[in-house]
Amino acid sequence: MKWTTIVVSLGLFAKTALATGQLNGLPVLNGPIPTVGNVYGMKSRVGDFVHPGLWHSHDDLERIRLGVANGEDPWKTAFVNFSTDSFSQASYVMQGPKSIICRGPCSNYTTFTNDVRAAYQNAMMWYITRNQSHWDRSTTILDAWGTNLTSIIGTDTSLLIGLEGDMFANAAEIMRWEGGWVEQGARASGGSGFSNQLYWLFARQSIIIGQANYGMVSIKALLAFSVYLDDVSMYNYAINAYQNDLCAGIYGNYDPQTGQGAETGRDQGHAVSGLGWTALAARIIQSQGTDVYSLGNNLLLTAAEYSAKYNLGYDVPYDPKFYRCEAILINGPWSAPSNISRGLGETSATTQSPGVWDILYYQYVVKRGLNAPWTVKAKQVYDASGGEQHPTGNSQGDQPSWGDLLWAYPGRGQFKNDDNRTIWGGGTIGPNGTGMLNY
Numbered sequence: 001m002k003w004t005t006i007v008v009s010l011g012l013f014a015k016t017a018l019a020t021g022q023l024n025g026l027p028v029l030n031g032p033i034p035t036v037g038n039v040y041g042m043k044s045r046v047g048d049f050v051h052p053g054l055w056h057s058h059d060d061l062e063r064i065r066l067g068v069a070n071g072e073d074p075w076k077t078a079f080v081n082f083s084t085d086s087f088s089q090a091s092y093v094m095q096g097p098k099s100i101i102c103r104g105p106c107s108n109y110t111t112f113t114n115d116v117r118a119a120y121q122n123a124m125m126w127y128i129t130r131n132q133s134h135w136d137r138s139t140t141i142l143d144a145w146g147t148n149l150t151s152i153i154g155t156d157t158s159l160l161i162g163l164e165g166d167m168f169a170n171a172a173e174i175m176r177w178e179g180g181w182v183e184q185g186a187r188a189s190g191g192s193g194f195s196n197q198l199y200w201l202f203a204r205q206s207i208i209i210g211q212a213n214y215g216m217v218s219i220k221a222l223l224a225f226s227v228y229l230d231d232v233s234m235y236n237y238a239i240n241a242y243q244n245d246l247c248a249g250i251y252g253n254y255d256p257q258t259g260q261g262a263e264t265g266r267d268q269g270h271a272v273s274g275l276g277w278t279a280l281a282a283r284i285i286q287s288q289g290t291d292v293y294s295l296g297n298n299l300l301l302t303a304a305e306y307s308a309k310y311n312l313g314y315d316v317p318y319d320p321k322f323y324r325c326e327a328i329l330i331n332g333p334w335s336a337p338s339n340i341s342r343g344l345g346e347t348s349a350t351t352q353s354p355g356v357w358d359i360l361y362y363q364y365v366v367k368r369g370l371n372a373p374w375t376v377k378a379k380q381v382y383d384a385s386g387g388e389q390h391p392t393g394n395s396q397g398d399q400p401s402w403g404d405l406l407w408a409y410p411g412r413g414q415f416k417n418d419d420n421r422t423i424w425g426g427g428t429i430g431p432n433g434t435g436m437l438n439y
Helices: 002-019 058-069 075-084 110-129 132-148 157-177 194-206 212-229 232-244 268-287 295-311 357-366 373-384
Strands: 100-102 151-153
Touching: 058 075, 058 110, 075 110, 100 157, 110 132, 110 157, 132 157, 132 194, 151 157, 151 194, 157 194, 157 212, 194 212, 212 232, 212 268, 232 268, 268 295, 268 357, 295 357, 295 373, 357 373
Parallel strands: 100 151
Antiparallel strands: none
16 A cells, blocks of 8 residues: 555656756645635636736726826826836846746855846836836746746745745736736646746745735735736635635734734835735735725725834834744844834834835825824835835845825726736737737
8 A cells, every 4th residue: 555655656756857847846735725714805717817807907007108198197207217227227137037036045046146136127128118128027037937946946946936936926917917927937737837836836835925024025925926927726725715714814913903013023125025925915816806904994904004113213002022933043033023124114224114105105195095194104215215116135026116106096096906807918808898919
């Protein structure tokens, strides 16, 4: 019996290896994606997905493009800075690809981080300007990494996948559905194309979700990967985790009463980063036609107000019994809010606060007209220090930044995305305003 089990297992492994080409380090121990019950916002079939539908739906992209084209602020002014950034240039010199990337003691992932940012920002530049050179630059990067990367390893694999991998998928979603990009190496029998890497090296290695903001990184990435791949089970698993994972979901990250973050006692860099990752996950779900920004009586806004107030130098209530799962891994739990990295202002050498305030400000204050004085003040302080430019150093993949360009709304309104509408390759809306025409 034992020998039979071994032979069968080896046979299944051989089939997996054959199906996935030359990819190494496959997450075979992650097992199947758990099936979830009835969850708010879940999908029932592949045709339920909206494309493009990650950080930006078609309607979102058009709002950005038209804002720039019509010379309207904040898009006009923000685009000036965005378009002159080094990662937005069609002349950007690709730094990869590598066959193996790693985050941890063997960290070598900065070339991937830089190339991914350039792919995403050139995708946005192409959509806004329709300049072919940006289309070429973005898709060349996607194809180069999509056909050469074979392994992602290291103790912080999940973080690498969740940060850079998410932006990677966002670049591809725009170029595939709006730009008509066809992945190099893709074929009916399976190949070495971008989707193959995205499924095996990124999505499958995100199934085991970690804790607190680290876990939210995996959730937001799984949402992005599942939409790009049209994977119903993966999407439902991720949206369930966002709402119900008590270590990594929104209620595991933020105290429903005060908005205190699970990382507040650790340091403010991680506490504030988690706000941005939670907002980005909600943005993908919003693009798919479901509002989770309002969950828990706008819990994410309550959390933003809490962190903004504390980082602006004011006292906040603190419950030492609300902290992240496995806090002992990082010298916790903690008896008081941490002063490490406390403060706001990107140019300050003493702070590490990431650019998260714009997405929260536009979603809650502008779009919904809600009162959020501390979030507004945080954005004002951030704007006075230079605004959300692209981050530098090891944090380049942490947040997309450029918030006045990417997340702005002209004023209060529903701005509901039409979840029956998908655009392929810049095609047109189908009959009766639904569906798509693939040209």
